[in-house]
Amino acid sequence: MSVRVRFAPSPTGNVHIGNIRAAIFNWLFARHHNGRFLLRVEDTDRERSTSEAIQTLLDCMAWLDLNFDEEPVYQSQYTARHLQVAQQLLDQGLAYRDNKGGAGECIIFKMPKEGTLEYTDLVKGRIRKKAEDTQDFVIVRSDGAPVFHLANVVDDVDMKITHIIRGDDHVENTFKHIQLFRALGVEPPAYAHLPMIVNNQGKPYSKRDGAAFVGEFKEQGFLPHTLFNFLALLGWAPGDDRELLTRDEMTALFTLDRCKSSAARFDLKKLAWMNGEYIRQLPLDTFAAELRNRLAADAIDISHVAPDRFNVIAALLQPRTKYYAEVPGNCRYFFTEDYPMNEAAVEKRLKPEGTADLLDAVEKLLVAMPDFCHETLHAAVEQLALSRGATLGAFVHPIRVAVSGITEGPGLFELLEVLGRDTTCGRLKRVATMLRAK
RNA sequence: GCGCCUAUCGUCUAUCGGUUAGGACACAAGGUUUUCAUCCUUGGAAGCGGGGUUCGACUCCCCGUAGGCGCGCCA
Numbered sequence: 001m002s003v004r005v006r007f008a009p010s011p012t013g014n015v016h017i018g019n020i021r022a023a024i025f026n027w028l029f030a031r032h033h034n035g036r037f038l039l040r041v042e043d044t045d046r047e048r049s050t051s052e053a054i055q056t057l058l059d060c061m062a063w064l065d066l067n068f069d070e071e072p073v074y075q076s077q078y079t080a081r082h083l084q085v086a087q088q089l090l091d092q093g094l095a096y097r098d099n100k101g102g103a104g105e106c107i108i109f110k111m112p113k114e115g116t117l118e119y120t121d122l123v124k125g126r127i128r129k130k131a132e133d134t135q136d137f138v139i140v141r142s143d144g145a146p147v148f149h150l151a152n153v154v155d156d157v158d159m160k161i162t163h164i165i166r167g168d169d170h171v172e173n174t175f176k177h178i179q180l181f182r183a184l185g186v187e188p189p190a191y192a193h194l195p196m197i198v199n200n201q202g203k204p205y206s207k208r209d210g211a212a213f214v215g216e217f218k219e220q221g222f223l224p225h226t227l228f229n230f231l232a233l234l235g236w237a238p239g240d241d242r243e244l245l246t247r248d249e250m251t252a253l254f255t256l257d258r259c260k261s262s263a264a265r266f267d268l269k270k271l272a273w274m275n276g277e278y279i280r281q282l283p284l285d286t287f288a289a290e291l292r293n294r295l296a297a298d299a300i301d302i303s304h305v306a307p308d309r310f311n312v313i314a315a316l317l318q319p320r321t322k323y324y325a326e327v328p329g330n331c332r333y334f335f336t337e338d339y340p341m342n343e344a345a346v347e348k349r350l351k352p353e354g355t356a357d358l359l360d361a362v363e364k365l366l367v368a369m370p371d372f373c374h375e376t377l378h379a380a381v382e383q384l385a386l387s388r389g390a391t392l393g394a395f396v397h398p399i400r401v402a403v404s405g406i407t408e409g410p411g412l413f414e415l416l417e418v419l420g421r422d423t424t425c426g427r428l429k430r431v432a433t434m435l436r437a438k
Numbered sequence: 439g440c441g442c443c444u445a446u447c448g449u450c451u452a453u454c455g456g457u458u459a460g461g462a463c464a465c466a467a468g469g470u471u472u473u474c475a476u477c478c479u480u481g482g483a484a485g486c487g488g489g490g491u492u493c494g495a496c497u498c499c500c501c502g503u504a505g506g507c508g509c510g511c512c513a
Contacts, residue, residue, distance in 0.1 A: 127443080137510090168443080193443090198506075202504095204506085233462095237451055239452075241452075243451090262443090264449090264450065265449060267450060273462090276475085322475090396472035399472090410473090412473075
């Protein structure tokens with residue numbers, strides 16, 4: 001029998017990382033077994049399941065390349081079928097009508113009253129519960145709407161799902177679901193429950209703990225493969241020491257018995273590290289294209305920058321980028337005079353004594369340079385420093401701050417070369433003047 | 439309250455009865471470098487507690503403890 005799994009989210013407008021991780025595990029499992037990965041949209045809550053919410057879900061799936069193998073199933077279209085099954089259960093005496101709580105008549109499914117219920121979870125192992133600790137439960141509300149448990153199980157039957165891989169929070173529901181499968185005369189699928197993703201306090205990771213939705217990570221500039229790889233490693237390990245894995249590697253290595261059953265904390269620092277690793281592997285063009293988008297979004301005009309020059313800048317930035325959102329703030333000085341080189345910055349980052357003279361000397365040197373390439377600049381400034389009995393380092397810092405406003409970034413001379421003579425000298429003069437005015 | 443589940447460095451994890459308990463992130467120190475990042479070297483850092491079982495337990499069992507989940511006419 002070939003594997004058929006499904007990801008069955010209810011569209012709420014946001015896709016939580018815990019949720020998408022379940023999708024990733026399902027996808028990995030399906031691909032590993034050459035099975036089918038299906039999407040079922042549980043859109044029975046008409047209030048929240050707007051077309052925008054559904055589109056957001058689809059976009060997230062596409063962004064992470066969680067490609068599914070059949071047309072998505074929309075649960076709301078099968079209400080009649082769910083109700084028909086409820087009637088069938090009623091006819092068989094496996095369910096009954098009741099006016100529970102006086103809210104009107106609903107349909108309730110009978111759970112066993114004695115014995116022990118148990119199943120083997122592919123992640124958690126054997127799980128058992130006494131029948132007396134379970135209760136009958138509503139499958140059709142008094143307003144006629146099928147309840148989650150019914151719809152979920154009936155759809156899984158109809159979609160011929162073989163393995164249900166979902167969040168830990170469904171462990172208890174599984175007893176209900178298995179009984180429902182049996183009542184329908186269908187052998188229950190295999191179950192695997194994934195541990196939750198939690199915050200520093202051990203509580204379920206939520207919006208309040210930081211970025212919690214796929215869209216937010218995309219926004220911040222994490223690559224889809226980073227999120228995929230990182231989430232796959234939360235609760236699963238390949239068994240060797242590898243952590244940076246391709247999809248094919250993960251697919252080949254993925255098995256449910258290598259999944260952990262305890263909750264995992266979300267570590268943003270490690271995610272950032274991983275993203276840096278993957279950003280460095282990107283072709284320059286890809287990085288440059290995304291950089292353009294980010295700068296545009298930040299209203300930094302780059303229309304005056306020639307493509308070749310832009311690529312040089314991108315090449316300087318790429319090796320030191322962890323995620324895209326941090327980039328615009330780190331490279332303004334390449335594109336505009338509106339970078340943080342004001343009185344406050346000067347005061348904070350430059351020593352008043354001697355710096356103005358130093359910058360003047362450098363400026364005078366650079367104006368007269370025969371060419372403006374970084375090797376030549378390096379040699380010339382170094383010589384100037386030595387001739388004054390100083391180290392190159394003593395010159396580099398003030399120059400860097402004067403032309404960029406910040407204390408970190410690409411190699412200084414590569415930076416000056418890209419900036420060009422006019423801009424460099426103009427900025428040196430300007431800052432020297434500011435220092436003297438104090 | 440009742441039920442179910444879980445428990446290895448700060449974090450993610452390896453270990454499936456015998457290891458100096460390994461790796462990664464983070465952190466610290468050093469090296470390379472003009473800063474940052476990268477890179478290299480080094481370091482600190484873990485089996486929740488108590489009982490068993492066993493020649494031998496992180497590993498198996500029990501009891502605690504702590505945490506999570508569930509106990510809706512939500513999904």
